[in-house]
Amino acid sequence: MEFIDNQTIVNHYDFAKLIDRLQAAFAESEIQVPMRHHHDFINPGHDDSTLLLMPAFEPGKETGVKMVTVFPDNGRYQLPSIQGLYLLFDGQKGYCKKVFDAKAITVFRTAATSAMASRLLSRDNSESLMMVGTGALSPMLIRAHATVRPIKQVYIWGRHASRAQAVKQSLADLKLEIQVVSSIEQGIALADIVSCATLSKTPLIKGEYLKPGQHIDMVGAYRPDMREADDNCLKRSVIFVDHYAGATKETGDIAIPLQKGIITRKDLKADLFELCRGQKSGRDNVAEITFFKSVGHALEDLVAAQLIDKLIEKKI
The missing domain is CATH 3.30.1780.10 (ornithine cyclodeaminase, domain 1)
Structure with a gap:
């Protein structure tokens, strides 16, 4: 063995x-x-x-x-x-x-799944990426997203600026313009794609920060008591998940708004099985805000x- x-x-x-x-x-x-x-x-x-x-x-x-x-x-x-x-x-x-x-x-497949979802949901001409979080997933998410979209600019935010700088340094081999930003709002304002991978229990991505045409990639908040996105973020977005069974029960990003009646099960437009099989459509126009929630699938x-x-x- x-x-x-x-x-x-x-x-x-x-x-x-x-x-x-x-x-x-x-x-x-x-x-x-x-x-x-x-x-x-x-x-x-x-x-x-x-x-x-x-x-x-x-x-x-x-x-x-x-x-x-x-x-x-x-x-x-x-x-x-x-x-x-x-x-x-x-x-x-x-x-x-x-x-x-x-x-x-886990890091390899999670980043690849987010990139696959982005290929199906983000705008083809997406050139800028905001990375929220500085854990092991962050540099891999950036590399994966840059595999499927013509990313040129990357913005990184973390609770500790030194860790954000470390993520930047780990990507020195990529031909990207990378900047550490002082606030999440600042980075989102500049980004076509927003990827968030944290263990936060309070929302970091707020609907008021979003702009038309963005793709939101939500990777963290793996427990029902964790949230990375607020209610307004969900209400402004077209919502997609990796699979229904996990997303509706295991992550607070979906489970809490469902329990509060902020969204309903019908507001989940498609999962990856339906998207990849062509049973449901992804992005319908360039102005939509697409929201993908990943909880992981075996x-x-x-x-x-x-x-x-x-x-x-x-x-x-």
């Missing part, structure tokens, strides 16, 4: 290939995905923590399961908030082929692990 660490994944990932494979998988894949296990538990002296178990099966090919913990306070220990393992099994004989660093797989993890496996083995 081989362990694939973070650096090996970083050395082999390919956003263009994964984005295409994810879109094909959402459109036509036979991958079977049970509802994930989501267990919140008390962590004395810290914010509540979470254990996630996410299985997926592609009959006759591979089976995979991700086991991760989410400890929101890990920044105080210089540790990532998301840690865990991804196990990839042979689909016919059941043996474990490889064990991956789940954090790296299909994405399995597709990412399969791709990394093949890239390492040089089978593609």
Whole structure:
């Protein structure tokens, strides 16, 4: 059994290939995905923590399961908030082929999924990106979005300017104009695409900040008590989600407005399955504000692990 660490994944990932494979998988894949296990538990002296178990099966090919913990306070220990393992099994004989660093797989597939959604929802000529948040996902989200749109300018905001500068420095190899901004409102005013990846419990993206034609990519707020967008943001937007079952229950960005009657289930225009299959349309005009909420789906993890496996083995 081989362990694939973070650096090996970083050395082999390919956003263009994964984005295409994810879109094909959402459109036509036979991958079977049970509802994930989501267990919140008390962590004395810290914010509540979470254990996630996410299985997926592609009959006759591979089976995979991700086991991760989410400890929101890990920044105080210089540790990532998301840690865990991804196990990839042979689909016919059941043996474990490889064990991956789940954090790296999660970052890779989450960023690729956001970029895939942007390819379906943002304006083709989107050239500027606002990144809210400075965690491990932030530089990968910027790289992924720049894969599908002609991004030239990037604006970064974080609670700590030094971390925003670190994200900027990590992207030095890209031919982008990157600026750290002092406020979220300032960055949104300049951006065609706004991506937000935080663990905030209070809204950061406010509807009053938005302008016609923007695409809003909401990646954080993975628990029902977390929110990155306020009610006005949702009311001004056309709403899309990665999958209905998770989005309506697991994230406060959707669950709280539904409970308050700010939006209804009918206000969720489409999920990724419907978009990728062409069953529902994405952006209808250049003035719409499109809002995509990602909570994560085990299909994405399995597709990412399969791709990394093949890239390492040089089978593609």
